[in-house]
Amino acid sequence: MSTKTVILVAAFAIGYLQLLPNETRELSYPYVEFPNAPKYTGVLAPNKVLESAEILFKGQLEGPESIVIEGDTQYVAVINEVVQITKDKIVKRIPVTKTKNCDKNITPACGRPLGLRRLDKTRLIVADGILGLITVDTETSKVEVLLPAETIVEGHPVRYVDDLDLVDKDTVIFSDATWICNSVNTSSCIVPALPTGRIYKFHIPSKSVSLLADNLYFANGVQLHPSKDSVLFTETVRARAYRYYLTGPRQGVKEIFHENLPVHPDNLRASSDGKYIYIAGATARVPEKFDFIQLLFANPTIRWVLHTFVPSTTLDKLASPAEYGIALKLDLNGKIVASYHAPKGPVNRISQLSDDGKTLYICSYENDFLARIPLPK
Template sequence: MGFLGKLSIGLSVIFLGIAVWFSTSKFLPKEYHLPPPPALTGLLTVNKPKVLEKLLEGQVLGPESAVIENNVIYTCTLDGMCLKIVDGKIEKSVPVTAHATNCDGKRKTIPICGRPLGIRRFNSQQFIVADAVLGLLLINFEEETKEVLLPSTTVVDKKRLGFPDDLDIVDNDTILFTDLSAKYGYSDCDLAFFEHIRDGRLLEYKVSTGQLRVLMDGLAVANGVQLHPDKNSVLLCETAMARIHRYYFAGPKKGMQQIFVDNLPGFPDNIRISRSGDSFYVALPFHRNEQKPHIFDRLGPWPLARKFIGELLKILPDNVLQRFVVGPTHGIVLQLDLNGMILRSWHDPEGSVISHISEVDDDGGDFLYLSSFVNNYIGRMSKE
């Protein structure tokens, strides 16, 4: 057999292998379309804060969410630790898995070490943390203890919890939280974006009875959660659709839902209320730009292209994966009023500090604190 014959057979085998690989994969991207992103004009005009600084640089890894109380910061990190930070120094460290070792935040260690994300104060002694691997956790920093409140093995409506992400506390018996995707966990959550699977959920958990029920379903990457001051509704970030929902869990509109704000200039992560209670802060880690569209904007109509990319993502090393998926560094912080209207925006086009942010917390004074799912610091920016 000549060279061309062997080459033909070789290529046929390769293409057959690729075809089998693609056809047997459970990664099935769906077509979707997002409207063109809004122009950065008016209230969205690029406006850089006067003060931008990094706190605890090199001492924290991926501090996803935070609770700010005067001179104390509570946060949880990519290496499976929950931290109490007082006056800029780490005073307490509580691992979410007591006997795990070599927890470095890499994909291979996350299933063993856990990945604590959203954090809220529950009572005078305890915090509740949504862990993407373990479920809902009770953390006591003073006693340095952890308890699993709701394990991720829990099944509701025939679907196991896939990725507990963020939460808020209604009262001492009711917790609302998101399940980012029922299909994908933290180690492969990038596939939830590229598949654009609409299986994210908003759930309600009753602590006293253990009752768990689904309030909203069919969400494309269900993310940040924040109670509205009306105490009857909750806001939820649907990241892959660049919008925020409002769901009424009580009151005369109970069971109703509406779009709170649509077509954001970035893909939202967490949302938090201001200390004054009259506005919300939204973290936009992925900037949307019509001149240089983000990959999630550009490839929406092309599921086959996302299929190819997604299959490659399964085998890429962590450092390559992070550079590919995280994308542009232009960070944006939005301030919204109680009806979803934009009040103000802050930008860091170079991504010097407001880069890949996941949450914005108000200290009640002159500063906002910036959490991140990948950065090795906590950011701080002035409101001016």
């Protein structure tokens, strides 16, 4: 390469960097010690539990992320919609924006419902990765924004609202996966492997927001611990789950609930009997297989280059998860007591598991379907 070419490339790079937002230019890419995936032995031994699942609504649900089960009715969060299913039939679709064709090309004008909970008799409360924290009235189809995206809290915007749970009728704990981007370009949010995720507490009547936890590598699933004294949340990129105490002598303490999960986790939910916690595997960490995240953590410069110069469409291909499907069942102290596998699919890229006491429902976000199996013993 000639000297002139080098100078031109350098000038272009410097100019490009100057066009980046200040918050992007000021990011750091720390080296992170990331352990190898745990062996698939004992309770993690491979099985075919998920391979026998019944597939529901294949191709009719675009990116199902979360499910609320109410008797013979389920509500599912999909791209730009909340879908009501009753007795195995789709009976209602409630769009969260009026933008058309969002399932084909998600834009900032679309909505991306992710986490889903029942707020009151007629309304669901929704973590939307583009719009913010919203409610959806399942009777009138009215959508209300409670906390809009880009709201600044302690120096950074709330940008990628990912999941949530209710402490009581007035108080919500929610995750902001990262303040650097939203779910329009999810790979651009994950591949840089940056500690930009946060956990917030939101008071609905006053609209006040407080920061509970910071510096997380893609904050994701949120679940109030059945003891009610604390909240659990997942950190997708670092394959961890945490417990944060809301009350009692340990109030304000954050501790590891489970370190080095065999998955990069998505949502987590309590079982219907309140005795266990399900963790969905967005991506399996298959032992002795190449781990792209491990490579990124060990190479800060690679992360900087990918984040700064590589378009999201290319990052989507780099971040394509393994086909192996796996989900976990933990006790209330964070010990894995069972695992459900699909070594050859089709149930993989799992975003949530929830049960109704008889049946376990599984959201498969990239495969565009729900699945279900009889509740394993």
